[in-house]
Amino acid sequence: MTRRMARYALYFTPSADSAWGQAGSCWLGRDTRRPDTAEQVSIPGLPKLLLASLTSEARRYGFHATLKAPFRLLDGFDETHVLEMAHAFCAEQNAIVLEQPCVRPLDDFLTLQVSGPLDEIGGLAMRCVTYFDLLRAPLSSVELARRRCTGLTARQEALLQRWGYAQTEELFRFHMTLSDALTQVDADVVYALRKAAEQHFAQTAAMAPLVLDGLTIAREEFPGAPFIEWQRIAFSAQDKRATLPSSGRVFFCVGPSGVGKDALLEWVQQHSSASDRAVFARRVITRPAHSNEMHEVVDVATFWQLAAGGQFAMVWQANDFCYGIRRGVEADLKAGRDVIINGSRAYIPQLRQAFPDATVIWIEANENLLRERLEARRRETGPALLKRLKRGSEFIAPDEPQVIRVDNSGPLEVAGQHLLKILRS
Incomplete structure (x- = not known):
């Protein structure tokens, strides 16, 4: 496969060696730095094969929160440009301590969500969306059809056309996906899955705060391949106000x-x-x-x-x-x-x-x-x-x-x- 088929996504992923990184890898059964699977958490009363099937698509993406949705590079740009811009971007961003991480449903999915600071998180996400959009190739007709298959409001369609993704601007919701869609799953199974997730991540929250402290560039080598953590760059603005990099001349x-x-x-x-x-x-x-x-x-x-x-x-x-x-x-x-x-x-x-x-x-x-x-x-x-x-x-x-x-x-x-x-x- 050629690099032209690759997609890149801009995520927040906890450091793989941190308590949160290890908890996410254990829950989904995969370390985002590698394409292969790892040992997945055991849930009493829930067969391992069933748990694996309920988290298969989430496992492909890895334990992450989306800041800019996957995109292909526009002709004329390459990975050196992604890295160059990412380093400049991260030098202007501050770490954000995420408040009260807890397991909640979002639409048909089980997710890890936070209570704040929502304005800071949303501002960071929108800076990420706008700054890197220079590099994004327009969606193909197949990609557009796939994103429209669930039905979009007029506002979502406008955002899809503008940014290549509907859940941006005021529709952005910070979350880390913990399952695939659960619409066709027995209610008892959904209950067991949610209770296990709550217990699993409550233990992690008691050990360490969840801090949005860097930008991960994830890469999908070809359609359907697992997203792999290609580069993780720490935020380093420290005490100054987060902003976008100043343009060159x-x-x-x-x-x-x-x-x-x-x-x-x-x-x-x-x-x-x-x-x-x-x-x-x-x-x-x-x-x-x-x-x-x-x-x-x-x-x-x-x-x-x-x-x-x-x-x-x-x-x-x-x-x-x-x-x-x-x-x-x-x-x-x-x-x-x-x-x-x-x-x-x-x-x-x-x-x-x-x-x-x-x-x-x-x-x-x-x-x-x-x-x-x-x-x-x-x-x-x-x-x-x-x-x-x-x-x-x-x-x-x-x-x-x-x-x-x-x-x-x-x-x-x-x-x-x-x-x-x-x-x-």
């Missing part, structure tokens, strides 16, 4: 051919540090790479297939070639990382629509130097060279605060230090 670097953009950006990248939290976007271009470039090479047909599939955050054409920036940069921005892009002056109007707060770095050099550099690199001669030079004079830097001019007529280090200072400001 877009720096769109432009300039005429021969101005030395590639060399300048390479210098800045080499002199950047991890603390700068900067991403230098790799371009997709329909021409071969040169010795001083590291772009991704594709042919024209492949380029437009990628574009039609939503793989690009930005697309433009210049000098008879197609350029694209893969949409993974959107996840970088959500995770608070600045994105530096080697761009095109002609694309600035579209940039303003897609990223209104983007800063344009307008790199320039004197005209004679531009010609010398173009001639020295020997990519074009004759009419092609004249066309490059003519295009270079067709654009004038706008006089506005979001456009910063950098002169690259002198030593590379001088312009590099200037640009590095801008990026760190």
Whole structure:
């Protein structure tokens, strides 16, 4: 099975080694870190096979509370983006002590519920739903049909269309599922199951508080596979107010051919540090790479297939070639990382629509130097060279605060230090 078939869910799961983690694993008969089953609790008067059948679907998901329902990744995103955003998200969240955990029915299921603090829990869940929705692929027709099979209200249908799941916003109810649907189960069996669950989890509640203290990324490798705890990331905001991560900034670097953009950006990248939290976007271009470039090479047909599939955050054409920036940069921005892009002056109007707060770095050099550099690199001669030079004079830097001019007529280090200072400001 390929990773494209995988689904990811954002859960709260107690640490597997904690009293609550062990109690949940024992009740369902499965440790969420592994796909196989473990020893399940014994209930007097209830055969083990019957207990296993009453908890089979709950066991597949593991002992958890849903914060964002399972989703497939939208084309253009991968697991590195999930992790990057998850770490940024968890750094801004506080642990929540859950009050009075107890066993209660929810619709046709047996669940573990809490009495509070409901506003804090709901706020965390909604931050999770909205923040990670960038990564979510739309539901397929089969998935939509499955979620509608029980019948939805108009409000639930609206939430399903918006978030891919109906039980969000004001309909969210924090719970940890302990059984499958019990509609066709004998009342005496349901009673025995509930009493056993109450006793089982009351003992755990007497031992340790239940604390919502981290985010678990669970992964379903293929339809019907058990959800496995892939990553569990602790909340670390501590005493500050829980919020969403601040977005990173877009720096769109432009300039005429021969101005030395590639060399300048390479210098800045080499002199950047991890603390700068900067991403230098790799371009997709329909021409071969040169010795001083590291772009991704594709042919024209492949380029437009990628574009039609939503793989690009930005697309433009210049000098008879197609350029694209893969949409993974959107996840970088959500995770608070600045994105530096080697761009095109002609694309600035579209940039303003897609990223209104983007800063344009307008790199320039004197005209004679531009010609010398173009001639020295020997990519074009004759009419092609004249066309490059003519295009270079067709654009004038706008006089506005979001456009910063950098002169690259002198030593590379001088312009590099200037640009590095801008990026760190």
